[in-house]
Amino acid sequence: AQSVAQPEDQVNVAEGNPLTVKCTYSVSGNPYLFWYVQYPNRGLQFLLKYITGDNLVKGSYGFEAEFNKSQTSFHLKKPSALVSDSALYFCAVKTGFQKLVFGTGTRLLVSP
Amino acid sequence: NAGVTQTPKFRVLKTGQSMTLLCAQDMNHEYMYWYRQDPGMGLRLIHYSVGEGTTAKGEVPDGYNVSRLKKQNFLLGLESAAPSQTSVYFCASSYSGESYQPQHFGDGTRLSIL
Secondary structure, three states, rough: EEEEEOOOOOOEEEEEOOOOEOOOEEEEOOOOEEEEOOOOOOOOOEEEEEOOOOEEEEEHHEEEEEEOOOEEEEEEEEEEHHHHHHHEEEEEEOOOOOOOOOOEEEEEEEOO | OOOEEEEOOEEEEEEEEEEEEEEEOOOOOEEEEEEOOOOOEEEEEEEEEOOOOOOOOOOOOEEEEEOOOOOOOEEEOOOOOHHHHHHEEEEEEOOOOOOOOOOEEEEEEEEEOO
């Protein structure tokens, strides 16, 4: 069965510092990996995805994610955090025509 | 661009009452989904549809029914609401079921069952 783990409930970072939000996955087969962001009282917004090819994927709002097959990880990164990046972030995985499976989410708090 | 629109945005029900949540998408997507979001549990799939006139059960389908009479609309029904169904409900759609297709989400319906 597919599963996704986001080991940190919350990540705190100061504005201007780099940020990392962690995600590990477990699938049988080749994974398709996604990151979504949720702002208060809003739905999830698609940030980026990994299908195949380069392990470093670039997405919206300056975010990027690194796919590591040997560590089964897909960590979300940004070189310089903004206060406006504060939100709830979800990692998700899918294989083939299986349904999308979400992690439990990580709250990112960026302090001024 | 409207994208995925959910109505209503908020609702309070009494135990045993029924209601229908409406989801509409204007992107001509084939696949539509209903999720519920509960604290610390991420999103869980309730039901989904792979096209007009089709529906299928997801991870937590009990207590819910769905219909997809038109391609652009996906309805979620609660026949007899229970306090355990207090949650935030999200509708999503995707162009197809291909793995690389991202899902597009509405802003949610916040439902409280008293």
